Every structure is written in structure tokens, then in C-alpha cells.
Amino acid sequence: MTEFVLQPTQEGELRRRVLFWVPAPLPVAGLVALIVGGSLSAAGWTILLATSVGVGTLLMSLIVQPTPLPEGLAPPVSARRALHRFRQFTGLRIALALTTMVIGAAAALVGGGLYPLIAALVLGLPQLLLAMPTFFTITRARRAMEAWGTTAYLWHALSRPAKVTWPVITPAAKAWRSRRIERSRESMRQKLVERAWRRAVREEAEPESREEAVSANERTDLLRPVAPPAAGADEPTDVVPHLGSDRAAQADDAPRETGDAGNGRDEEPTAVLPHLNSVEPTAVLPHLGGEAAADAQAPDGGSEDAAEKKREASGPRATVNRAARQFIERGSGALGLAVRKSRRGHSSTRPHPRKP
Structure with a gap:
């Protein structure tokens, strides 16, 4: 049934x-x-x-x-x-x-x-x-x-x-259920609103207490805290030994005048670096045709060849001069070979068009 x-x-x-x-x-x-x-x-x-x-x-x-x-x-x-x-x-x-x-x-x-x-x-x-x-x-x-x-x-x-379903019972139960759900949603919405309001009140109260604490600390603390002096802060620094302090002291005793005589300002010379005196001047390239190169050449050929070999054998220019001399001895063939080696694997010719 x-x-x-x-x-x-x-x-x-x-x-x-x-x-x-x-x-x-x-x-x-x-x-x-x-x-x-x-x-x-x-x-x-x-x-x-x-x-x-x-x-x-x-x-x-x-x-x-x-x-x-x-x-x-x-x-x-x-x-x-x-x-x-x-x-x-x-x-x-x-x-x-x-x-x-x-x-x-x-x-x-x-x-x-x-x-x-x-x-x-x-x-x-x-x-x-x-x-x-x-x-x-x-x-x-x-x-x-x-x-x-x-x-x-x-x-x-x-x-x-x-x-x-039943004719009257089912619609009535559905309406009552939907109304109950709506009331529960409304109550939940009110609870959320009340909770948010309480949180906002709490957040507004916290900054006020924090500001009061900060203002109290400002009244009691110093405006600018004084740091204690470090140990040895007033002692003179040591003179760097490699800068030539003796020469600098001698130069301090004799000040010199600058080119601007109207202003009357004196300019002290800089300290001489001792390690720059031992640097030798660079050699003048004889093949560039300068006047210094012509003066440096000796009248006899034997001394010139000896000087040439000495310059090639010593210093970092020896390797460069040797490579340049080998390149000149090989001639234009070496240049063409080098160019061909650098272009290996890359075709420079355009393909022929295949038009009907």
C-alpha cells in the first residue's frame, strides 16, 4: 500500500x-x-x-x-x-x-x-x-x-x-523551509556585521593606547641620544710610509704660488710617489719614422741589429713582434686561409631562384 x-x-x-x-x-x-x-x-x-x-x-x-x-x-x-x-x-x-x-x-x-x-x-x-x-x-x-x-x-x-509530492503539504513545507533558511542567513549576516563592528572598535581603541604610550615615552626619553666617544677617536692617524712623508714634510715648509697671482693663493705641491722614479720610459718604435727614432738609431748596422734583437727578446712586445713577423713572412696566402677558416660552414652565396 x-x-x-x-x-x-x-x-x-x-x-x-x-x-x-x-x-x-x-x-x-x-x-x-x-x-x-x-x-x-x-x-x-x-x-x-x-x-x-x-x-x-x-x-x-x-x-x-x-x-x-x-x-x-x-x-x-x-x-x-x-x-x-x-x-x-x-x-x-x-x-x-x-x-x-x-x-x-x-x-x-x-x-x-x-x-x-x-x-x-x-x-x-x-x-x-x-x-x-x-x-x-x-x-x-x-x-x-x-x-x-x-x-x-x-x-x-x-x-x-x-x-x-503532495498538493498542499509539499509547497507549504518548501515555503517554511525557505523562510527558515532566509531567517538563518539574516541572523548570520547580523552576527557578521556585529563582529565587524566590534573589530573596528577594537582597532580604533588600540592605536589610541599605542599613541598614549608613545607620547609618554617621548616625554621621558631624550630628544637626541648622546653616543659615548669611542676609544682613541681623538688620536692622530699614522702616516702612510709609502707615500713619502719626509718629502711631503719638506714640501710643506716651502709653499709655492699658483699662476693666479691676483688672488694671492698658495698651492702646496703634492707628495712625490717614490715608486714612480724607477719607471723607465717606453721604447720608441723605430719603424714609425719619427725624429726620436732617427736620433736613437746608431750609425753602425751591427749595434742596430743587436738592439733590435734585445728589444724583441725582452718585454711583452717580443711575442707580438714575433707573431707579426711570421704573418708577414707567410704573405697574403695566410690571410686568405684565415679568412676562409673563419667563414667555414657559412655559405655566402644566395640560392638560385626556381621560378617556372
């Missing part, structure tokens, strides 16, 4: 919709009985009114069927439209049954008795049972929708999965 009621399909949803309204007339009947005082007798026209409405709605539930489906529909579209029309048909039957019961309750209140309500319940409860999606009801509705030759696929549409 539970599986029959809680079936998670479209058919089960329609069945739950009908079963929800079956016990609805019972509380209405109890409330009306309390109002009229439990009396059964009522005015005749009220009983006739309730009976006529009940008979009319019952005939409509038995005769009215879903409209036929149009021709040329695809199977998915046909199944969707058939399910939609069957839902409308079931809702119509439920509405007709509830209308009969409401009119019977109103007639009973007006007539002062329960006979109109009893007549409405007798004619309205069968309409709720007819709205139940049973085999007979589904087959008859499918045949009505296939009157123009289009397959309805109603059974396939009713077997589709659906959530287990």
Missing part, C-alpha cells in the same frame, strides 16, 4: 493528488454539524440545490473526456501533450467533486440541517474516485485522445519518474 501511494512516477503523483482530497470533506462535515447543532432536517430547496449540483457534476465527470490530439505529432511531443491533458482532466474531476461538497455545506448552513451536505457527499465522493488514475480511467482517456489517429503514448508518459 505504501509503494502504491508513494510511487515516484507521474501516475503516482496524480494518485497522491486525488488521495489528498478524499478525507477533506470529513472536517468540513464536523464543522457544519457543530454549527447547525446536529440537526438533520433542512429546507427542501436547499436539499434540491445540493442534489442538482451533485448530479450535474457527476454527469460531467462521466461524460467529459480529454480532447483528441492533432495529427502529425512526433512521439515525444505526443507523450508530453497527452500527459498534460490527462493532468487537466484529473484536476477538472477533482474540482467538480470539491465544488459539489462546498455547495452542499453552504446549503446545509442556510437550511439549518445536514441533509444537503449528506446529499453532496454521496454524489461528490464517487467523483473523487473517478478522478483516480486507474486502468479504466487511463484507457478511456487514451482512446479519447487518439480519436484523430495520433498515438497518445499516455502510458509511457505516466511511467516517467517524478518527485514524491
Whole structure:
């Protein structure tokens, strides 16, 4: 029975919709009985009114069927439209049954008795049972929708999965749950705002206390702390021995005048570096043709060759002169070979164009 009621399909949803309204007339009947005082007798026209409405709605539930489906529909579209029309048909039957019961309750209140309500319940409860999606009801509705030759696929549409819902309970529970979640979110938002406000107040209070502590320290501390003098800070520095301090002291005793005689300023000579006196002048290249080179050449050839060899054999120029002499002895062939070696592996010729 539970599986029959809680079936998670479209058919089960329609069945739950009908079963929800079956016990609805019972509380209405109890409330009306309390109002009229439990009396059964009522005015005749009220009983006739309730009976006529009940008979009319019952005939409509038995005769009215879903409209036929149009021709040329695809199977998915046909199944969707058939399910939609069957839902409308079931809702119509439920509405007709509830209308009969409401009119019977109103007639009973007006007539002062329960006979109109009893007549409405007798004619309205069968309409709720007819709205139940049973085999007979589904087959008859499918045949009505296939009157123009289009397959309805109603059974396939009713077997589709659906959530287990109830007509009034599920929307009410969903609304209450969403409202509860919204209230919890609002309370959480208020807590976050209050926490942020407390943090801001705490941050504002901390700098004030910090500034008070700093101001108190400024009043007690010295503006400029005095550093103690280092040991030996006032002692004279030692004279660097290699700078010739004796000569510098002698030069200090005899100041000289600068070229600017009008200003009358004296300029002291710089200290002579002792290691510069031992540097010998560089040799003059004889092959450059300068006057100093001509003066330096000796009249005899033997002394010139000896001096030449001596200069080549000593100093860093010997290696350079030897390499230059070897290069001159080889001639232009060595230059061409060196150029070719430097260009090895790199082609300098452009490829021939291959135009059609």
C-alpha cells in the first residue's frame, strides 16, 4: 500500500493528488454539524440545490473526456501533450467533486440541517474516485485522445519518474523551509556585521593606547641620544710610509704660488710617489719614422741589429713582434686561409631562384 501511494512516477503523483482530497470533506462535515447543532432536517430547496449540483457534476465527470490530439505529432511531443491533458482532466474531476461538497455545506448552513451536505457527499465522493488514475480511467482517456489517429503514448508518459509530492503539504513545507533558511542567513549576516563592528572598535581603541604610550615615552626619553666617544677617536692617524712623508714634510715648509697671482693663493705641491722614479720610459718604435727614432738609431748596422734583437727578446712586445713577423713572412696566402677558416660552414652565396 505504501509503494502504491508513494510511487515516484507521474501516475503516482496524480494518485497522491486525488488521495489528498478524499478525507477533506470529513472536517468540513464536523464543522457544519457543530454549527447547525446536529440537526438533520433542512429546507427542501436547499436539499434540491445540493442534489442538482451533485448530479450535474457527476454527469460531467462521466461524460467529459480529454480532447483528441492533432495529427502529425512526433512521439515525444505526443507523450508530453497527452500527459498534460490527462493532468487537466484529473484536476477538472477533482474540482467538480470539491465544488459539489462546498455547495452542499453552504446549503446545509442556510437550511439549518445536514441533509444537503449528506446529499453532496454521496454524489461528490464517487467523483473523487473517478478522478483516480486507474486502468479504466487511463484507457478511456487514451482512446479519447487518439480519436484523430495520433498515438497518445499516455502510458509511457505516466511511467516517467517524478518527485514524491503532495498538493498542499509539499509547497507549504518548501515555503517554511525557505523562510527558515532566509531567517538563518539574516541572523548570520547580523552576527557578521556585529563582529565587524566590534573589530573596528577594537582597532580604533588600540592605536589610541599605542599613541598614549608613545607620547609618554617621548616625554621621558631624550630628544637626541648622546653616543659615548669611542676609544682613541681623538688620536692622530699614522702616516702612510709609502707615500713619502719626509718629502711631503719638506714640501710643506716651502709653499709655492699658483699662476693666479691676483688672488694671492698658495698651492702646496703634492707628495712625490717614490715608486714612480724607477719607471723607465717606453721604447720608441723605430719603424714609425719619427725624429726620436732617427736620433736613437746608431750609425753602425751591427749595434742596430743587436738592439733590435734585445728589444724583441725582452718585454711583452717580443711575442707580438714575433707573431707579426711570421704573418708577414707567410704573405697574403695566410690571410686568405684565415679568412676562409673563419667563414667555414657559412655559405655566402644566395640560392638560385626556381621560378617556372
